Amino acid sequence: MAVKKEKVAGGSDLWIRPEFAVIPSCPGCQEPVVGQLILEVVEEMGLDGEAIVVPGVGCTTFLPVIWNMDAVLTAHGRPCDVATAVKRVTKAPLVFTVQGDGDCFAIGAGPTVSAALRGENITVITMSNTNYGTTGGQMSPTTVTGQRTTTTPEGRGEMQGHPAHVPELLGGIKGVAYTARGAVNTPANLQKAKRYIKEAFQKQLDGAGFSLVEIIVACPPNWHYTPIDCLKFIDETLLAEFPLGEFKNVDRVEQPIPVPAQ
Amino acid sequence: MGETLFVQGNEAVGHGAMAAGCEAFFGYPITPQNEITEWFAREFPPQGKVFVQSQSEIASINMVFGAAATGVRCMTSTSSPGWSLMQEGMSMLSNAELPCVVVLVQRGGPGAGTTRHSQMDYNSATRGGGGGGYHDIVLAPASVQEQHDHVQLAFHLADKYRNPVIVLSDAILGQMAEPLEVKALNYNSLPAKEWAVRGRDHQSDGQRRLILPAQGFMPSKAYPNYLTFVNNLDQKFKEMRRTEVRFELQDVEDARVILVAFGSLARVCQGAMEMARGEGKKVGLVRPISLWPFPAQAIRKLARDGVKFLVVEDNLGQMLEDVESAIGESAPVHFLGMLARHEAREMGMIFPDRVLEEINKVY
Secondary structure, eight states: EEEOOOOTTTTTTTEEEEOOOOOOOOTTOOOHHHHHHHHHHHHHOOOOOOEEEEEESSGGTTGGGBBEEEOOOOOOOOHHHHHHHHHHOOOOEEEEEEEEEHHHTTTHHHHHHHHHTTOOSSSEEEEEEEETTTTTSETTTOOTTTTTTBBBBOSSSSGGEEEEEEEEHHHHHTTEEEEEEEEEEHHHHHOOOHHHHHHHHHHHTTTEEEEEEEEEEOOOHHHHSHHHHHHHHHHIIIIIOOOOOEEESSSSSSSSOOOOOO | OOOOEEHHHHHHHHHHHTTOOOEEEEEETTTTTTTHHHHHHSOOOOOOOEEESSSHHHHHHHHHHHHTTTOOOOEEEHHHHHHHHTTHHHHHHHHHOHHHHHHHHSOOOOOTTTTSSTTTTTTHHHHTTSSSOOEEEEEEOOOOHHHHHHHHHHHHHHHHTTTTTEEEEEEHHHEEEEEEEEEEOOOOOOOOTTTTOSSSGGGGTTTTOOOOOOHHHHHHOSSSSSHHHHHHHHHHHHHHHHHHHOOEESSOTTEEEEEEETTTHHHHHHHHHHHHTTTTOOEEEEEEEEEEEHHHHHHHHHHTTOOEEEESSSSSSSSSHHHHHTTTSSEEEEEEEEGGGGSTTOOOOOHHHHHHHHHHHOO
């Protein structure tokens, strides 16, 4: 796809505008904010010409389409399988997925957990907006108890199970070097989230093993809140359920995939 | 002359892949193809090639998707239940126009069926089992040597058309051993894979590459809209139909009964044909090698006055439909299927003498 560079106000040079307009996000969506953080980190690490990004299917799909970076889009839920092969074959220094919480841990739970169990030297960036945004706001793995979605009209209850804590869960796996959860609802949290992404990418460069960063993002249209009220919902409700921070941070997993010779 | 080995058909797949320059294999255990996965696990890592035992056939085919996107020759193998799981990936590969090879060692079905032989995946292999109405070239080897040769041809055709190619084997071909001459087959050279991802700085033009299984979903330079993309697929499939039909004819010129069989059953029919000729009966054999595109025209030409066709398959009649469709009302088409196996258990087989009996019935 031929591209011409067009710098987004205050943004990274890696944002591009394809020949045909692609509008990836709704007003008030925080996913482009996370995209900006990823691109800043990639640029600071000098990896944008080497990196290969593997987006899943959902609201996150179209973000990497407008990055000046090689990309392999996948079927819904399959980024960790695809990224496994891309990393093993190309030995590229940075191979990472960009996924929503449904892509990563509902339909994609098998690939995600299996890549972690194999200790694949890849990074997963998963954005949790607590619903399936692209399809109109259905319940997703991170929908919190009591939260109304189009498939939990009375609020998520006992029959729908409990919200998934992915970084905590994967932290218990031997092949995992790093997991963390961040948010971008305040400037301080945003800076921390950026550090988590950088740390995860560094683990991959070090050949330490599997790394995953979950970032909580606002979804005004499907939450039916204004962008400002979304920040309040994140602060008061989501962060009470999903604590921020690192859940695993080791320099080397017990059976790491060897760092491939460059 | 290459090295001559005495190996199983499943192992011959590995030798063929190696000769074709395959760089990555992804597989999940399933009977009766395990020797293939085990061969790659043993032979690939010492050569610096990639082998991954995946967590499912869904993962295998998506790993193939990832490896193919980087431009290397890559493959997977499976049997019928795993093949069912791979249909999503096959459809995605077709959309993304990624070349790869899938070796399908058929077993009894439907469902988990049996772990023994059958030819019951003819329809799902030749019809495009996933969503969207795509086509894959399907090659049907009939010997251990052809298992090896067809894998190489499959890699060439996959790259030529940027499309998956299926090698449709079965438990008999996979498990039986025959002499194999290992040699690299030469095909015309193909253009470099400029479209592959490798990191933007490693692209010849410094432009990023985007591989996606949703071509047509959003406009691109190659495909400004959905129908442009679909039209490209149509042209590609038509070109395959024109160019890639493969088949073998034996003693059809004077034949009164023409057998039609593929894969291991073609070997059975060969035996039956020789027995019939020994009795002075004029019997010929058509062996489709490409099951898609199907050699319909070649079969139609044989449908002259007085000729009867006998389709022999180890299923309930799948290729039969293609033969009937090719011949129409021009000649009678008889069928001998898996219900003619020599015993009722899953290891029962259709033997040459049973085929001969049927030849005598319709002659």
